Amino acid sequence: MIEDMKKDARQRMQKCVTALSQALIKLRTGRAHPSLLEQISLPYYGTPTPLSQVANIAVEDGRTLSVTPWEPQMIPEVEKAIQNSELGLNPVTAGKVVRVPLPDLTEERRKDLARLVKQEAEQGRVGVRNIRRDVMGDLKALLKDKAISEDDERRAEQDIQKITDQYVGEVDKVSEQKQQEIMDF
Secondary structure, X not given: OHHHHHHHHHHHHHHHHHHHHHHHHOOOOOOOOHHHHOOOEEEEOOEEEEHHHOEEEEEEEOOEEXXXXXXXXXXXXXXXXXXXXXXXXXXXXXXXXXXXXXXXXXXXXXXXXXXXXXXXXXXXXXXXXXXHHHHHHHHHHHHHOOXXXXXXXXXXXXXXXXXXXXXXXXXHHHHHHHHHHHHHO
């Protein structure tokens, strides 16, 4: 029973770390990466559709993405969707390909992005701690119901705290890597 609770806590904490990683991928670091355009959607036959489902997104070089729509008549829609996104990008159409050059990041923008990374990391740490709180509450309930002994509860709390510390460390590591990536490029 306690082992199941620990296993569940590990899985849920890992999901917090994964969610943080996914959130940080969307932050622009100055390096071209197809995931920068993943959250953009555009009308496709009247239905909002993610850009990645109507076009091929590729890295042309370190500072340019190329977007090749499956259907040539979608080029103006793709271009408009990229311009209207909050990414501050100006696409250029060249025949059947939309090129998206990424401008250099200013020092001020880098600091803003680093601050945003810290905020996202703090949300990740809070998520991990909330999971710890839930599991500790479950342990207290088991103790109250006399399903486990006080010694078992104390040992389980120490184990849960170790697991929490491990995942908070992983959140910190992911955050530091992204901050380093932002400030170095």
